[in-house]
Amino acid sequence: MHTNLRMTKQRKMILDELRQVTVHPTADQVYESVRKKMPGISLGTVYRNLDLLCRTGMARRIEKSGSPMRYDGDLSLHNHICCTKCGRVDDIRAIDLETGLEEKEIMKTGYRLIKIKIELAGLCPECQKSEDRLEPKGLG
Amino acid sequence: MHTNLRMTKQRKMILDELRQVTVHPTADQVYESVRKKMPGISLGTVYRNLDLLCRTGMARRIEKSGSPMRYDGDLSLHNHICCTKCGRVDDIRAIDLETGLEEKEIMKTGYRLIKIKIELAGLCPECQKSEDRLEPKGLG
DNA sequence: ATAATAATAGTAACAGTTACTATTAGCAAA
């Protein structure tokens, strides 16, 4: 991975934008905002930096299948709820798997809940084998 | 919506393929399989029919953000787990939100669990207003 | 059989994102 990251004007600007805003913007929305202050910035630069900021833990990705990726500069532990009609994304605090969903928190947002989906991901048995060759004793 | 659906050779073939197979194929994988028996079939036809089969409840979509859509001919109540490395998708039975995740069921698959994500979707307050104009008294 | 039209094959277009390349600029060390 990179060792010598540089804080360029563009990167700074993108990070600032993410932190100032609460709308969980798409890459394109970040581009349009940042472009107002820095007209020459390239869309590729926005994508590249959003990716890097997420990989280094300075921002989060909000993935929703079928929709463009959204980004969040708020690193506190929280979840999101997405509007199926207009696509807007709002924060939900304190969702706990063990105690079930905090219905109160959902109600606070004013959303009418339509869908709860649990997405599970992991390593299949085959991929664990090849992974183990790289990580001899396993990490978990 | 459509009222007079026709069971074309192509549609039948696509549905049969989905029902016979357990790999939760992508549209492209369905296309490649069906093409062996029906070489002239068009990719657009596969997409159109997969969409229609899902809209009419004869198949299910498996959405995973960032990956191509997958399709499932198995209509029984179950969830899925996706491999983060090779992308394969396996079935998980009997996941119950109220009682928490059935860890046993996940273990049966042999997967090493990496991520559990809860995706919430609904109508935001603004969109409820415009929705209410269409559904005067509301349905829920 | 026939007529109405749903569905098709083939192709172009599209959106979101990533890759490529020559040039610029951040940063460490002299």
Next chain:
DNA sequence: TTTGCTAATAGTAACTGTTACTATTATTAT
């Protein structure tokens, strides 16, 4: 400070998964 290394940039092309378009074909009700 200048210098030199190279990370990062702007601009653009390419790519992937999917949808839209259109003339033609095939299914189904009569």
